Amino acid sequence: MRAEYIRYFAYGFGATYILVGLLGLLLTGFGDLISPAATLIAFRVNPLHNLIHILVGALWVISGARISTARMASQAIGAVYLLLGVVGFFIIGTALDLLALNIADNFLHLVTAIAALYVGFFSPAVARNN
DSSP, X not given: OOTHHHHHHHHHHHHHXXXXXXXXXXXXXXXXXXXXXXXXXXXXXXHHHHHHHHHHXXXXXXXXXXXXXXXXXXXXXHHHHHHHHHHHHHHTTSTTOTTOOOHHHHHHHHHHHHHHHIIIIIOHHHHHHO
């Protein structure tokens, strides 16, 4: 596996998160950031959730310019998404749920975290470049 794989991962996941954020904004608009959620496929989103998707996607896309930054961004985003995925199960329906999460969101965040952490820490391309 070539080290370029890490950059392609950052570009791909980044573009996907930007697209999801933009599609979500089409549903929710920019109104109250923590307004009641809309549903995008099986995932709940609100304007704040959408803006965070766009920012995370942009960070990943920008980080894809270099292998080292793509690796570090994947590590950081993976760690944050792991935390969000776990904590999300406990805050659904509470006042702390500013992102209007649901079970599907939490599982998707965990899948994203696992993929990002693998690429950032354990992929064969990372092992050869260190």
